[in-house]
Amino acid sequence: MHDYNGSAVLHAIRLISATVTSAETIEALAVFIEAYGFEKIFLGQLVNPMNVPLKDILYLSNWPEELKAARRTRAAILHDPIAFCAVRSKRPFSWAEARAHATRAGRRTVDMVHDYGITHGMMFPMHALESVSGGVSLGGGVKPDLSPTEIAELEIVCQVAYYHLEAMLGPFPYQKVAELTPRETECVQFAAAGKSNWEIAHILGIQEDTVKKTLRRARDKLDAVNRAHLVASAIARHQILP
Structure with a gap:
């Protein structure tokens, strides 16, 4: 779509890093993504809105207010295949990729944005050790033809914007997960391997x-209700090896 220009990426990083309000950050990111065929931004942490108030999460976009309200009312994130894929994926992906494997409700959720002229997009997943998963979703009215280099450029700048906003607006009430001690980590790791308490005691x-x-x-630290839940939570929070 455009010739590679590293100075443009560095310029965007400097502009975004210097912003002092969320509106300035979103505007600086919006200016940068125009050259790649995008115009709309959804940036946020991927959490269940039924359990966590919006004021307690990072949730920003330049989408039409009517669209944002409709998605909140329908708790769209609970059906959104883009959100599900972002939690599991470490690489950027198109909305079409996520939609192709979605349920009927998931496809309807993706298609909600079409009435607002947002027909194509890409999601850039965000994962950090001391935070919940999130993502930066970019949308537009024309399907972009992006090279791997251009996708990498977008990913770098989206990461800068996301983590700048998370640092500027946080900390969020639930954001930092409780750390297991080395001994707790050992025991949970062996429990994940199917070892009984007696076997773990013998090994250690x-x-x-x-x-x-x-x-x-x-279990108390990770709010787990049983052994299986403890193992699953520890893996999901990168406390033990899967």
């Missing part, structure tokens, strides 16, 4: 009762 050379207490503390 500690009492079985100590293993039980250690796993109980880990």
